[in-house]
Amino acid sequence: MTTDTLARPAAAAAKTPVEQQLATAQDLFIRRWGEMGQTWGINRTMAEIHALLYITARPLCTDDVMDRLNISRGNASMSLRALCDWGIVRRLHKRGERREYFESLGDVWEMFSLIAAERKRREMDPVLETIRQCQQMLDEASLGKAAAKREDVQATRQRLAGMEEFMAVTNKIFQQFIGNARSGLTKVVKVLLKAF
Amino acid sequence: MTTDTLARPAAAAAKTPVEQQLATAQDLFIRRWGEMGQTWGINRTMAEIHALLYITARPLCTDDVMDRLNISRGNASMSLRALCDWGIVRRLHKRGERREYFESLGDVWEMFSLIAAERKRREMDPVLETIRQCQQMLDEASLGKAAAKREDVQATRQRLAGMEEFMAVTNKIFQQFIGNARSGLTKVVKVLLKAF
DNA sequence: AGAATGTTTCAGTACCTACTGAAAGTTGGA
DNA sequence: TCCAACTTTCAGTAGGTACTGAAACATTCT
Numbered sequence: 001m002t003t004d005t006l007a008r009p010a011a012a013a014a015k016t017p018v019e020q021q022l023a024t025a026q027d028l029f030i031r032r033w034g035e036m037g038q039t040w041g042i043n044r045t046m047a048e049i050h051a052l053l054y055i056t057a058r059p060l061c062t063d064d065v066m067d068r069l070n071i072s073r074g075n076a077s078m079s080l081r082a083l084c085d086w087g088i089v090r091r092l093h094k095r096g097e098r099r100e101y102f103e104s105l106g107d108v109w110e111m112f113s114l115i116a117a118e119r120k121r122r123e124m125d126p127v128l129e130t131i132r133q134c135q136q137m138l139d140e141a142s143l144g145k146a147a148a149k150r151e152d153v154q155a156t157r158q159r160l161a162g163m164e165e166f167m168a169v170t171n172k173i174f175q176q177f178i179g180n181a182r183s184g185l186t187k188v189v190k191v192l193l194k195a196f
Numbered sequence: 197m198t199t200d201t202l203a204r205p206a207a208a209a210a211k212t213p214v215e216q217q218l219a220t221a222q223d224l225f226i227r228r229w230g231e232m233g234q235t236w237g238i239n240r241t242m243a244e245i246h247a248l249l250y251i252t253a254r255p256l257c258t259d260d261v262m263d264r265l266n267i268s269r270g271n272a273s274m275s276l277r278a279l280c281d282w283g284i285v286r287r288l289h290k291r292g293e294r295r296e297y298f299e300s301l302g303d304v305w306e307m308f309s310l311i312a313a314e315r316k317r318r319e320m321d322p323v324l325e326t327i328r329q330c331q332q333m334l335d336e337a338s339l340g341k342a343a344a345k346r347e348d349v350q351a352t353r354q355r356l357a358g359m360e361e362f363m364a365v366t367n368k369i370f371q372q373f374i375g376n377a378r379s380g381l382t383k384v385v386k387v388l389l390k391a392f
Numbered sequence: 393a394g395a396a397t398g399t400t401t402c403a404g405t406a407c408c409t410a411c412t413g414a415a416a417g418t419t420g421g422a
Numbered sequence: 423t424c425c426a427a428c429t430t431t432c433a434g435t436a437g438g439t440a441c442t443g444a445a446a447c448a449t450t451c452t
Contacts (some may be wrong), residue, residue, distance in 0.1 A: 022348060039237045100429080106355070183414075
């Protein structure tokens, strides 16, 4: 089932052996990156496009992407836009050319920061808010004297508190990464690796 | 489209007001946790079952789960097994009872460690290996004198190297968490908060 | 052994996400 | 102003994942 991993068309026309090998190596990376994306909730094509832009390390236009990955124009357009929204791909106008080019950020640490910031905002923050909302509901529910002592209510309260603490701390760590970008992250890493 | 978020049946029969409010608060948390799971590559039901076991803080049997979340026996069985495989839910035999119960770990930090370890193994390690494989392919490709100097080959090499460094360091950080669980993470947090 | 109780598996299906391709929209040049 | 080059949108659909429900399987009790 993964045996045809290498079968994806490398790219079109006449190539030198070296070019072919380069394309094959790139395809291997692109494919794997796409697979990983999926298991982290990023769709395969988007991850593959990003991998392509990152690994080729030069600006590509929509048609380049379509041809290389064998996807439709619509798909390429939507995915490129989404990548730009995440901030990990940049639009680029070449002087004297009408068509737009796209290039990936080159700094993996910076990309990670951008992604972390966005996912925190989109996914962790809402959960934290929900937890607090739940806690409030339980507070109101157990205004009655006896109610407050029900063990099931107590148990749920404790679990909510445990999760809240975890999410709050995780959020804080994320925040350290965010905004510090490269310098911040490498510093973080150094500090961490030394501390253990 | 998210308006019926609260419409999910709270649970069946006759309940005191407090019980109802408790169930409602729990459902809210369960639902949100399920949503978040999806965006992190964990299927909704599995995340919901886990949330249910965590938030109720007592062992539940398959039928409890089925009834509360309104899912089929097959689905409940498969998902519970998967949760046990991850190690964040434990099977539990009650004395004198035939049926099996399930309970969630109570320590969020420990759960996080288990999940991190497993995802590292399943998802990051293969990518690291692929990157090294790609690098090797390029090494072979550019044995020829001129080939090694092609700028496209050079560029791809650099990008691969950047990604490799990132993944290697990330892996190392994960490894610090794994096995250290709570103490490890809180230590990380302390170190970080002091360093900035 | 058979019945009672509980669990797992899996073929079929519902549902949902991601993709295509063509039409509509946009921008710049003549 | 119209044309040419290029981009975006979106209705329809393909393909994939997750779910159901029933049958097969397991275990314990009588």
